[in-house]
Each structure stands twice: as C-alpha cells, then as structure tokens.
Amino acid sequence: MSLEPRLHLRASTTLALSPQMAQALKLLTLSAVELQQTLEEALQANPLLEVAETDEESPEETLPIATNEGDESDDWQAQLLERPSAESPGEAHEYTEDTLQPAPEEQTSANDAESFDDELLWQDARPARDDDEAPDFTEWHAAATDLHHYLHEQAALTPLAERDRALVAFMIEALDDDGYLHEDLDELLASIPPELEVGREDLEIALKLIQSFDPPGVGARDLGECLRLQLREHPDTPARRLAERLVSEALELLGRKDYAILKRRYACDDALLREALALIATLDPHPGSRIGGEPPPYVIPDVIVRRRDGRWQAELNPAVAPRLTLNQRYAQILGERRDGTEALREHLAAAKILIRQLEQRNHTILRVAQEIVERQQDFFEHGEAAMKPLTLRTLAEALELHESTISRVTQGKYLQCPRGVFEFRHFFGGGIAGEDGEIASATAIKARLRALIERENRTKPLSDTRLAELLAAEGIPIARRTVAKYREQMQIPPANRRKAL
Secondary structure (H helix, E strand, O other), rough: OOOOOOOEEEEEEEEOOHHHHHHHHHHHOOHHHHHHHHHHHHHHHHOEEEEEEOOOOOOOOOOOOOOOOOOOOOOOOHHHHHOOOOOOOOOOOOHHHHHHOOHHHHHHOOOHHHOOOOOOOOOOOOOOOOHHHHHOOOOOOOOOOOOHHHHHHHHOOOOHHHHHHHHHHHHHHHOOOOOOOOOOOOHHOOOOOHHHHHOOHHHHHHHHHOOOOOOOOEEEEEHHHHHHHHHOOOOOOOHHHHHHHHHHHHHHHHHHHHHHHHHHHHOOOOHHHHHHHHHOOOOOOHHHHOOOOOOOOOOOOEEEEEEEEEEEEEEOOOOOOOOOOEHHHHHHHHHHHOOOOHHHHHHHHHHHHHHHHHHHHHHHHHHHHHHHHHHHHHHHHHHHHHHHHOHHHHHHHHHHHHHHHHHHOOOOOEEEEOOEEHHHHOOEEEEEEEEOOOOHHHHHHHHHHHHHHOOEEEEEEEEOOHHHHHHHOOOOOOOOHHHHHHHHOOOOOOHHOOOOO
C-alpha cells in the first residue's frame, strides 16, 4: 500500500443553484404577507424599482397589528417596605400637539432630487413619497391588553391600603394566562421575605378579592372552583345549586356523561339534571383566555375565484401581486452618463431579475390555481360534499411541472371564493373507490360523516361502526378505523361523549 500523494480525476453530476434560481424558488414559496414584506424591502433598497400605477384602487397593502409592549411589573417588595404612592396601571400618556408634528429634518423636499453630485448619492436624492409623510389615522388601533394588565386596572380602582394593594399585585402576577393559580399558597408565602411579615391569611384575603374581579372564575385553583365562581353570578335556583354540587363532586362523571349514576346519587329527575347541565355548558373553563391573547393571524388570498360565463375562473389578487417597473428617471441617468454609475447599474440588473422572477411567480401560481378550480368546479357549486380526489402528482402531470414546484406553489397560498377563504392544499386529498367505481374524496366523505352526526339522535348517538355501515349503504365502503380517524381529524368526540340527556 503506497502512501505517496496522488491526483485522481473523478466525474460526478451535481445540481448547483445559482443565486437567481435560489431567489426565484424563495419567491415562489413566500406567502402573500411575506411577499409584501419582501417587495417593500426591495423597493426601499433599490432606487430603480417602483410600483406601476394602476387606475383601480387596491386594498391596503399593509395590515397593522396593535401591539402591547406591556408595563413593567410593580416592585411589590419595595411597596411593602417603603410604601410609596401607587401609580395607576391604567394611567394614559398625555400627548401634545408637538408630539404629532413631524420634525423639520424629516420633511424632504422633492427639489433635492434634481441635483446629483459626481458620486450619485441616490439615497439622499430619492424623493420622499407623500403617503409616507402623512399619518394614516385609519391605521391607529387601541393598545392590546392582557389578563394581568386587566386585573391590575381593576385593582387600581379598588380602594385598598398600600400593603394590600402590593399583595394583590403579587397574587395577580402568580396567575397563568387562563386565570388559574397553580402554585400553592404556602409556596408563594415561602418566596416572600420574612421581614415583610406576610401571613397565609393575607394571601387568602388577596386571592378572595381577585376572585371577585372580572372575568368571573379568575383566581381559581382548579376547574371545579373556577366553575363554582362563575355559577355564583347566576340567580339562586335549584338548577344552580345542583350544578354547584356537580362541578364540586362529580366532574369525572360529568366527563363520562354517566347520567344514570348522577340521577341516583343526587336524587334528581331528568328535567332538573338537564337544566343543571345546560347551565354548566354556559360556563367558561378558561376565563382568562377571553382577555387579550395573541392576535388572530391575518390571511390575504393570493387568488380570487369568480363565476364568469357559467364557469368558475381564478384571477390573481392585485393587492398581493403588484406590477413592478423600472424608475424611468434613474434609467435616463444611466443612458446619459457613463462614469460613476456602477452602483446604479448593479441595481438595474437586480431590478430586472426581480421583475422577471415576480412575473414568473404570478404566472405559475395562476396556472396552478386555475387547474385546481377546473378540477373542483363541483366544489364551488355544491360545497365540500362534491369535492373530488386530487393529488400533487396529478396536478404536476397535468401542468407539466415538477411535483416539488407544485408543493412550493401550494404552500401558504390561499384562495378566496364565495364559500370562504381556503388554502390551496384544502383541495388536495386521496379518495376511496365506491361500489359503482367512482372515487369519493376524503373531504367529501368527511362532509357526509359530519352530516350524519349532526342529524343523529343525541340520546343514542351513532357509534363509529354504525357510521361505517351507513356510509357503506350509500356506496362508500369504509372501515371503522377510517371513520374514527376522520372523526378525530374533524375534532368530533366519540359517541359516548356526544350523548345528551
């Protein structure tokens, strides 16, 4: 075996993506919101890019979201020791007219863009748009709040001594986002320095006060206590008293819906038990979730489906797919000057590539969307029960595209039609061959399954085996385990949990 260094030639085939190809694939994968952010960054960074003016007014391109930075937590230990004056958590900031006036250096004159030095400092010469300077008051939103801030506001409006106010603030911070106190009072007491001279009775009094705050049920230590606190807000009736006993002593039986045992244990008839169960059904096991929380995600449809000449057709949403063009002013400068324009020429090349890639992205998305609409015409006419099986491979073969390209196009893209807003992938799914040879899609089977469950007798709900038999009678042979899988995907409980009194 020789240890001398040698040179070897080996032929291999690899796929290397150019920067332009990588950027094109990234644009194809972006959702509508991500695309708007990317184009906004490109418009700010490249002076040769601008949005082409259109006659039609497009919807807002930005979706303002109200945010809450949150207030710093109160130093409750300092309040107990030094007892400073409490500051209201809900105190609003005062604004003067000077706050809303733009600074003089922020007002850029459009005439400054007429003069260029030898180094073409286009960043300073680019004219400011009027819509960037003028504040849009329609985009102002109230600051979002959360449960803890909401409780602090109520505590600030309650007449309390400074020591009690600090204890209430301490207990509020110990609650979770649902409003529950999971830590034991003894554990909380151990975290308080002994020199503050706080006892367990002080924490219990502070907790009782919090339990009187809105929303009802906040400050509970378990589910039963949470439901009891909410029941106290209802008038005193036999149904309410029975409901209090049920949530305190029989939560497990309620979960199993074992109504026979409940009637024997509490000596009640069907009417009283039914009334108590209806009262419990109105309670909220997560009272804190109604206050604040994460804002709902915004969805902007990439494609709009309309009915034209008796057929459903897809068209791009102009608010998502703006048409970019070259800035003619800078293009004229490049034509007149040859020296000192290297930076602008690089921006020109990048602008042309981005415009071409954006047009190709829009063309590909429209092709895929139109093919989906053509194959799912019955869905737009009759709903999910008429959905047909469709796979990525089938669509790729029909459009002569690679399956990975179809996957990128359908990722995070949405379609708007009279029936609602749906993700592209909502229209894909396998199917089950019926007795007549026709294949029913999984979406259509789920719609039929949901319809059967909605019409069932709640006193004797249909089991998964019975549902499979009913579907087989309609020409859809399906196994019981498949029925159970579809039911779980639709978040429908099993028969024993759907039973009503």
